[in-house]
Every structure is written in structure tokens, then in C-alpha cells.
Amino acid sequence: MEEEKRKKNWNNVNCPVRTVLDRIGDKWSILILLILGDTEKMRFNQLNKEIEDISQKMLTVTLRSLEADGLVNRIIFPEVPPRVEYNITELGKSLLPHIKALSEWAKNNLETIQESREKYVS
Amino acid sequence: MEEEKRKKNWNNVNCPVRTVLDRIGDKWSILILLILGDTEKMRFNQLNKEIEDISQKMLTVTLRSLEADGLVNRIIFPEVPPRVEYNITELGKSLLPHIKALSEWAKNNLETIQESREKYVS
DNA sequence: CAGCATCCTTTCTGATACTG
DNA sequence: CAGTATCAGAAAGGATGCTG
Numbered sequence: 001m002e003e004e005k006r007k008k009n010w011n012n013v014n015c016p017v018r019t020v021l022d023r024i025g026d027k028w029s030i031l032i033l034l035i036l037g038d039t040e041k042m043r044f045n046q047l048n049k050e051i052e053d054i055s056q057k058m059l060t061v062t063l064r065s066l067e068a069d070g071l072v073n074r075i076i077f078p079e080v081p082p083r084v085e086y087n088i089t090e091l092g093k094s095l096l097p098h099i100k101a102l103s104e105w106a107k108n109n110l111e112t113i114q115e116s117r118e119k120y121v122s
Numbered sequence: 123m124e125e126e127k128r129k130k131n132w133n134n135v136n137c138p139v140r141t142v143l144d145r146i147g148d149k150w151s152i153l154i155l156l157i158l159g160d161t162e163k164m165r166f167n168q169l170n171k172e173i174e175d176i177s178q179k180m181l182t183v184t185l186r187s188l189e190a191d192g193l194v195n196r197i198i199f200p201e202v203p204p205r206v207e208y209n210i211t212e213l214g215k216s217l218l219p220h221i222k223a224l225s226e227w228a229k230n231n232l233e234t235i236q237e238s239r240e241k242y243v244s
Numbered sequence: 245c246a247g248c249a250t251c252c253t254t255t256c257t258g259a260t261a262c263t264g
Numbered sequence: 265c266a267g268t269a270t271c272a273g274a275a276a277g278g279a280t281g282c283t284g
Contacts, residue, residue, distance in 0.1 A: 015153050016232055017225035023235070025147035027257075031137050044266050055258055060267065070238030081265040082264085091234060098227050102220045103139035110138055112213060113145070116192030149277075166246050177278055182247065203245040204284085 020095075023069055028054055028062040030099055036072055036088040037096045044084050071095065142217075145191055150176055150184040152221055158194055158210040159218045166206050193217065 024030055028051070035050055036042060042050070048059055063086060066072040071092035077083040088096070146152055150173070157172055158164060164172070170181055185208060188194040193214035199205040210218070 015156065015225075016228035017152055017156075017221060018149075019232060019235075020224060020228040021143075021147055021152065025143055027140075030139055030143065034137065034139075048266095056267075057259090058257065061257090068239050068242040069235050076266095079265095080264090082267080084266060091231060091238075094231070095227060098220070098224045099139060101223065102142060103137070105217060105220050106138035106142040109213060109216070110141060113141075113191050116213075117190050120190040170246095178247075179279085180277065183277090198246095201245095202284090204247080206246060 023065065024071075024095075024099075026062065026065075028058055029066060032059075032062055032066065033071065033088065033092055033096065033099060034103075036086060037093065039087075041075075041085045041087040044086070047086065066092070145187065146193075146217075146221075148184065148187075150180055151188060154181075154184055154188065155193065155210065155214055155218065155221060156225075158208060159215065161209075163197075163207045163209040166208070169208065188214070 024033065031051060032047065035047065044059070044063075047063075048054065048056060051059070054062075063072065063074065067074045070089055073087050073089055075085045075087070077085070146155065153173060154169065157169065166181070166185075169185075170176065170178060173181070176184075185194065185196065189196045192211055195209050195211055197207045197209070199207070
């Protein structure tokens with residue numbers, strides 16, 4: 001039974017890193033964390049401008065997910081028109097160095113990877 | 123024009139870490155890298171047993187992707203029945219510490235994240 | 245043994261229109 | 265301003281059967 005195997009969900013039980021990547025391994029989370037890590041706070045539309053190619057929907061969805069995980073704060077000001085500010089939490093800050101380390105590795109090895117990919121056939 | 127914005131592909135140009143996550147941020151790559159990082163070499167079916175809940179297709183697809191990026195080696199022995207061995211490359215090894223650091227962070231903060239998620243409403 | 249091919253389901257992302 | 269709701273397309277992942 002192939003189905004039986006899947007139920008063990010081996011990867012998340014024995015591989016905690018997957019639990020993180022399930023959260024921040026998506027298309028936008030890391031970028032948002034990096035931006036919020038570089039600023040004190042930011043409003044929704046500021047983020048939307050900063051990340052030129054994100055859709056409003058995905059910005060909302062991603063921010064909500066990061067908020068749920070306790071990586072960013074969402075502060076609503078009861079004004080008209082509404083103002084909502086986002087900032088990174090302490091938990092988020094503690095994750096940042098690891099993201100940046102990964103980013104450094106990426107910068108340093110991007111070329112190697114790309115060359116490898118171009119040479120690769122079949 | 124919403125479409126115009128996307129073409130800039132801001133995230134990959136200005137955010138190299140995304141280029142890495144586009145590759146290893148999938149469901150299985152990290153796990154495979156961790157396993158191959160802990161062993162000298164491994165055959166296809168060994169990996170398939172080690173990762174109990176991966177499908178044969180995804181194991182093939184993921185290994186090919188890692189190979190294309192130069193993170194793992196694929197060595198084919200011209201025998202019958204065929205034998206194919208996989209091992210991690212030097213490039214892959216250089217990435218490993220960062221994955222493990224992320225993994226450590228995950229272990230240490232899993233509970234906090236889960237609590238945050240449970241408390242989160244809408 | 246180590247796959248490949250095909251079909252199918254699920255999940256992710258985006259476009260668009262609308263709103264307190 | 266900062267969203268929500270809905271729909272549609274793309275991509276990822278899985279089940280199954282077949283093969284050198």
C-alpha cells in the first residue's frame with residue numbers, strides 16, 4: 001500500500017527543518033522577512049511597492065501566515081482610512097541570520113549552480 | 123498593468139536566497155541532502171527505503187534536480203541488474219552547514235511557532 | 245534495480261472586481 | 265488604505281502500469 005507509507009509523514013517528524021521550510025519556503029515569505037528585518041516598521045502599501053511583482057492577494061496571504069507563526073506583528077490603527085503596520089518579531093529576528101547566511105551562500109555559489117545546470121543534459 | 127510588474131522578477135534578481143529556495147525549498151531536496159551528507163554513498167532503493175513516504179517518481183525527480191544543480195553526483199554502474207549510486211558533492215557539502223543551522227533553529231523554536239499558530243485566529 | 249510514461253488530484257499563485 | 269471574494273491557470277505531487 002503506497003498510501004500507508006505516506007501516513008507516517010516521516011519528513012516532518014524526523015526533519016524539523018522541513019517544518020520551517022513548509023512555512024518560509026514559499027515564494028514570498030523570505031523576501032518579506034528580509035525587508036521587515038531591515039526596517040523598523042512598514043505599512044501594507046509600502047511593502048506592496050517595495051516588492052514590485054507581488055500581487056495584493058499574495059502579500060496578504062503571506063503576511064497572515066508569517067503573523068500566525070509569530071514571525072511578524074500586525075498592528076492595526078483604528079483610523080479612517082485604515083492604517084496597518086507590520087514589523088518583525090524577536091522570533092523573526094532570530095531566524096534572520098540563518099536566512100542571511102543562506103543568502104550569502106547563494107550569492108557565492110550562484111554561478112557554479114547555473115553553470116552546472118547549463119551543462120546538465122537529460 | 124499587473125503583468126508588467128511581474129516581468130521584473132524582482133525577487134530573483136535582488137534576492138539570491140530565493141534562487142536557492144527555488145531549488146531546495148521543495149518537499150524532498152533538503153531531506154535527501156541531509157541523508158546523503160551523512161553517508162558516503164547510497165543506492166536508489168536504499169534512499170527509497172530510508173525516506174519511507176516518498177514516491178518513486180518524486181525521488182527520481184528530486185535527485186535529477188539536485189544532480190543538475192551540482193549538489194549530488196549520480197554514478198551509474200553498467201551492470202545487470204543496474205546499480206546507481208548517489209553521493210553529495212563538495213558544493214552540496216558546503217551548503218549542508220547552513221541547512222543544519224536552519225534545522226537547529228527549527229528544533230529550538232518549533233514549540234513557540236506551534237503555540238503561536240494555535241493561538242492565532244483569523 | 246532503477247527508473248519512465250501517463251493520468252489524476254491537490255496546492256499555489258494570479259487576475260479581477262468589490263468593500264468598510 | 266488595506267484588504268476580501270471569486271474564479272482560473274499553473275505547478276507540484278502522487279498512483280499506477282510498464283520496461284531495459
